[in-house]
Amino acid sequence: MRAAAEVRAVAVAAAVLALGVPACGDAVGGGGGHPARGAASPAGPRVVRRVxxxxxxxxxxxxxxxxxxxxxxxxxxxxxxxxxxxRALDEAPDEALESALQRADVVWLGLRLADLEEGDRVVVLEGRMAGFAPDPGRWEAAPSAQDVGAVDRVAVFGRRGGVAGASVGSRADTARIIALGDRAVALVSAVEVSSVARVLRDGPDARRGDPAAEGIVSLDLRARRLPPYVARRFPSIGALVAGVARVRAVASLHDDGVRLDVELVGVDEAGAARARRFLEVLRDNVEDVRYAELMKALSIEQVERTVRLRWLFPAPLVLALLSGRSPG
Structure with missing residues (x-):
C-alpha cells in the first residue's frame, strides 16, 4: 500500500519507540474564529495570519x-x-514526498489509528523548500478562496482533472499539496482534505497532537476506548486501553545509545496502575535471553495518574535496527 511506503520513513526512524499502545481517534477540536466571507472588511490595515x-x-x-x-x-x-x-521510498514512492523529504529538517506525520490500513494521514515537512514545486502535469492550483482565509503565502494544489482537486486513485493517495511559502509543505490524503482546509481557514485545533520538539523522534498519542466488538473479544486489553488518556514519548541520542522517555497519563490513578502492572509483567517475563538484559534496563514508576518509563537502547542494538540486522 502506498500509505505504508510513505509512512516507513518515520516508522523506521521511530523503531526505537517500539512501545505498542492500542488506541484510536478522538473528536475534532475547534479552531479560532474567522470573519464570514463576503462581510465588509474593517477599516485599517489587513492583518495576515502566519500558519x-x-x-x-x-x-x-x-x-x-x-x-x-x-x-x-x-x-x-x-x-x-x-x-x-x-527504505521509505523503495515501494511506490510519491514524487512530491521524495522531493520535499530531501529538503526537510523536521517531519510531522499525523495518523488516525482506527483507519491506519486505509491510509488517512497528513505529512508536514518543514525545511528549505525553496525550489519545491508539484509536477504541473499532475497538479494544478486548487480554488483557494474556499480553503484559505487571511493567511501568509499559502498555495494549495489539487490533482489535475479532479473535482476541487480531491479526486484520487485511492483513499491513501495524496489528494492535496499545501505549500507554506518556502518554509514547509504538507501532503494530505483524501479524507483529511476538508479538515486541513478548516484549520487553514479558521486556525489550528486546540487539541491537536503536539509532540515535544526534543530528541530525534517524539510522539503524542491521544487514546480512547477500543471499538466495542474488539473490546468484547479482548476484555482485559479493552479495560487497559480505556484507562489510558495520553501517551507522550521522546527518543534522544546519547553517547551510549538511544534513550526512550515515555509519559503515560491515565484517565485516573486506577487506570494508570493497570497500565503500570501490564508493563511490569512484560518487562519481568521475557524468556528470550537476547532481550532479558535489555528489558531489565527498563525503568517504570508511577506518580498518581502518570506512569513514567525510561529505557536505554545500547548503541549496538540501535545500529542493528538501522541496518536491518537481527539483534544479537
Missing part, C-alpha cells in the same frame, strides 16, 4: 510523530539518514 507547519495537523489525527531529520543527520550521519529515506 506554522504543525498547525496543519487537525485534531482528528490521534497519533502525531515528529522526526527531527536535521538532528538525525547530525547524530547518525548522512549515510544512515539517506538509508532511512531510501
Amino acid at each position: 506554522e507547519p504543525a498547525d496543519l495537523l487537525p485534531a482528528d489525527l490521534d497519533l502525531v510523530v515528529r522526526v527531527d531529520v536535521a538532528r538525525m543527520r547530525a547524530g547518525l550521519g548522512q549515510a544512515a539518514s539517506d538509508e532511512l529515506a531510501r
